[in-house]
């Protein structure tokens with residue numbers, strides 16, 4: 001497993017948001033994390049990226065314990081994320097948003113940029129214009145980021161995350177604000193990126209996207225893992241249908 005959490009518990013005061021959760025994200029495939037609102041998905045993301053320290057349990061990146069490592073240090077080790085609420089530099093252009101991310105990566109090459117690591121898209125993947133073309137934003141490269149509709153903003157977030165040449169990509173509800181055709185294209189792109197060796201964790205409510213692109217799924221409910229497996233077995237699980245799939 002490239003990214004793993006082991007027996008993670010998070011308490012907010014008396015409220016248990018995650019209760020002994022273990023899961024893994026493998027290179028070369030899209031792993032899905034689904035569950036009802038409030039199940040703990042964003043909390044889990046924040047534990048993975050280092051925004052939140054778990055009350056107990058461990059986070060391992062490529063076998064190394066990173067539980068107490070700051071978010072920027074995890075980013076240097078190859079972790080990139082997008083947010084449920086868009087976090088773009090609105091006053092910069094679309095291209096500048098990606099250039100900035102690419103520059104951050106070059107300033108801090110670190111030991112994890114060693115040769116031989118699989119970068120999605122090959123050596124050109126760091127070229128900001130090529131990245132924008134890849135996510136379908138080439139034509140709007142010179143627009144201010146805050147003028148983009150949400151769907152395009154989500155793809156800009158993806159381009160920016162890819163610009164740091166991650167090994168693990170964590171996506172928090174990337175389909176929200178994208179229409180059906182955009183979401184389908186986005187899913188194809190995720191499949192390609194995984195095919196190039198990237199490890200992707202997808203938190204998403206759009207079940208067409210989740211079932212179409214994920215090789216493995218984890219289902220959270222009230223802070224606990226209620227099921228895991230391939231999309232077909234998860235979809236057929238009566239507990240999952242009752243707790244979640246019946247509602248989306």
Ligand code: ATP
Nearest residue numbers: 012015017035036037038039040041042043044084
């Ligand atoms: P959604 O699908 O709506 O984004 P989620 O699965 O991401 O939901 P979380 O946002 O992780 O769920 O929340 C898990 C639980 O923890 C919820 O009951 C929520 O109210 C609670 N919670 C989240 N953040 C905090 C906080 N900072 N302080 C107290 N409770 C919190």
